[in-house]
Amino acid sequence: MGQSKSQFTDEELQDYQDLTYFTKKEVLYAHQKFKALAPEKVGHNKNAKLPMQKMLQYPELNVNPFGDRICKVFSSSNDGDCTFEDFLDMMSVFSESAPKAVKAEHAFRIFDFDGDDMLGANDLRQVIDRLINTHKLSENEMEHLIRNVLEEADLDDDGALSFAEFEHIIDKSSDFSSTFRIRL
Known part of the structure; x- marks a missing residue:
């Protein structure tokens, strides 16, 4: 169903499956979702790049207060514009199958506004x-809240959270993996 006219070769689908936490069927479904954001632009062009404004029309990104940051972190051009491969990588990291450590790494990058x-x-x-x-x-x-966060999580007292310190917090959070998720 629908696979007979796939834009991807079997080898490309296998590569996407190997590089993500998705099955081939889920990769094709992700492509449908990506294409639905701009059918006129994506069409038969599997190398199409969508501007961040289009990406933010994806319902889960649209309501997420970090939607723009998510797009920028996953954008291979670092400007928020995304190719299908960028979108697939994003959806893979936000999938249920992605390990907590992978999710934590990307959450840290999303929250690291100054890079x-x-x-x-x-x-x-x-x-x-x-x-x-x-x-x-x-x-x-605000200052009191920031101070409390740093007192609780800044283990080396340098005034900022390293990835290791952030990961330590995430490890204590039982619901992080279930909340750091976007459904296809």
Whole structure:
């Protein structure tokens, strides 16, 4: 069903299966979802790249306060525009089958707004702002919250969270894997 007119060769599908946490059938389904974002652009062009504005029309990205950051982290051009392979990689990491460690690595990159491989006070401020969205905190409340996060998680007291410290927090979170998920 639908596989007779696949844009992908059996070898390409096998490669996608080998490189993701998806079956060949799920890869084809992911391509349908990608194509639905811009059928006129994707059409028969398997190398099409969609602008971030189109990517953010994907329902789960549209409602996610980190939708733009997710697109930028998975974009091979680092601008939020995504090819099908970028989209497939994103969906694979957000799938139920992806290991917690892989999800943690990508969550860290999404929250690392300044790209310095640390989650400092400014990164934490942006994460908190996006999470609470409509309930703005006073500057004192924000500073208190950031200080509490760092006191709890900054094991080496350098004023920022390294990936190892972030991963330590994730390991304690029993629901991280189930909440860091996007369904195809």
